[in-house]
Amino acid sequence: MRGDSIMSPLFLNxxxxxxxFACVLIALKNSLIRLPARALLLLFTLxxxxxxxxxxxxxxxxxxxxxxxxxxxxxxxxxxxxxSSGLDLFACIEGADHVVLGRRxxxxxxxxxxxxPWGFDVQVRPRSGLALKGVGVTLGTIDSDYRGEVLVTMYxxxxxxxxxxxxxxxxxxxxxxxxxxxxxxxxxxxxxxARGIGGHGSTGQ
Numbered sequence: 001m002r003g004d005s006i007m008s009p010l011f012l013n014x015x016x017x018x019x020x021f022a023c024v025l026i027a028l029k030n031s032l033i034r035l036p037a038r039a040l041l042l043l044f045t046l047x048x049x050x051x052x053x054x055x056x057x058x059x060x061x062x063x064x065x066x067x068x069x070x071x072x073x074x075x076x077x078x079x080x081x082x083x084s085s086g087l088d089l090f091a092c093i094e095g096a097d098h099v100v101l102g103r104r105x106x107x108x109x110x111x112x113x114x115x116x117p118w119g120f121d122v123q124v125r126p127r128s129g130l131a132l133k134g135v136g137v138t139l140g141t142i143d144s145d146y147r148g149e150v151l152v153t154m155y156x157x158x159x160x161x162x163x164x165x166x167x168x169x170x171x172x173x174x175x176x177x178x179x180x181x182x183x184x185x186x187x188x189x190x191x192x193x194a195r196g197i198g199g200h201g202s203t204g205q
Contacts, residue, residue, distance in 0.1 A: 063116075063117050063120070064116075065077075065114060065115075065116050065122075065176060066114060066115040066116065067112050067113075067114050068112060068113045068114070068115075069111065069112060070092075070109075070111050070112060070113055070149055071092055071094065071111040073092060073111065073167065073168075074090075074092040074110065074111025074112050075090040075092070075111075075168065076112065077089055077090075077110075077112070077174050085175055086125060086173030086174060086175045087173060087174040087175075087176075088127075088170045088172075088173055089110045089124070089150065089152060089170070089171055089172045089173060089174055090110060090111075090167075090168055090169065090170055090171065091108050091109070091110065091152075091165050091166065091167050091168065091169045091170075091171045092109055092110055092111025092112070092167055092168075093108065093109065093165070093166075093167045094109060094111070096167075097166060097167050098164050098165060098166045098167065099164075099165050100162050100163070100164050100165075101135065101154055101155065101156050101162060101163045101164075101165060102155075102156060102161070102162055103155065103156055104155065105138065105153050105154065105155040106153070106154055106155065107151045107152070107153050107154075108151065108152045108153075108154050108165055108171055109149050109150070109151055109152075110149065110150040110151070110152065110171070111149070112149070112150055113147055113148060113149055113150065114142065114150060114174075115144075115147065116144055116176070117144065118144045118179075119144075119178065119179050119181070120144065120176055120177070120178060120179055121141065121176070121177045121178070121179040122141070122142040122144075122174060122175070122176050123139065123140065123141055123142070123174070123175045123177075124137070124138075124139065124140035124141075124142065124150070124152055124172050124173075124174060125137070125139060125172060125173050125174075125175050126139070126172060126173075127170060127171070127172060127173055129170075130170075130171070133160065133163065134156050134157055134158040134159060134160030134163070135154060135155075135156060135160065135163050136154065136155050136156065136157050137152055137153065137154055137171070137172045138152075138153035138154075138155075140152075140153065142174075150174075152171050152172045154171065
C-alpha cells in the first residue's frame with residue numbers, strides 16, 4: 001500500500017462482518033472521499049480487532065533442556081559436532097582445579113543442574129576417548145524431578161593407576177531420548193518365543 005491518498009476498490013467492496021463499519025465505508029465510497037493509507041489502516045484495525053480478540057489463543061509449548069550454572073566457571077553442555085548424539089559434559093571441580101582418579105569410584109561435579117519435561121530420558125554416558133585411556137564412567141540416569149548437581153562417577157580400569165581430571169575437561173556426555181511409558185500389569189503367563197529363557201551367552205560368541 002502506497003503512502004499517498006488512496007481508496008482501494010478491493011478494500012471497499014470486501015464483505016464486512018461489522019455492519020457499522022460497512023456503513024462508514026459505503027458512505028465514504030459514495031461521497032468519493034479519498035483517505036490516506038494510514039487512515040484506512042486504522043479503520044481496518046478497528047474492524048478486525050473484535051474478531052481477533054474473540055478467537056482462542058493457541059499456546060505452543062517447546063521442549064527444552066534448561067541448564068543452571070551452580071558455579072561461575074561451569075560450562076554448559078555442548079555438542080562437539082552437528083551430528084553428535086550426546087552433549088559433552090565438562091568437569092567443574094569445587095574448591096580445586098583438578099582431581100586424581102584411582103581405582104575407587106569418584107564423583108566429579110559438572111557444576112550445573114538441569115531441568116527437562118517429563119517424557120524424556122536423560123542419561124550420563126561414557127566417552128570413548130577416555131575409555132581407551134582406562135578411564136571408566138558409570139552409566140547414570142537423571143530423573144526429571146532431580147534438581148541437584150549433575151555428577152559423573154569415574155574410576156580407572158585396566159593398567160591405569162591414576163589419571164588427572166582438570167576443571168574444563170570433557171568427562172562424559174548427556175544423551176537425551178524419548179521415554180517409553182508403559183503401565184505395569186501382572187500376568188500369569190508370558191508369550192512363548194524361540195529363545196525362551198536362554199540368556200547370558202546362550203546365543204554364542
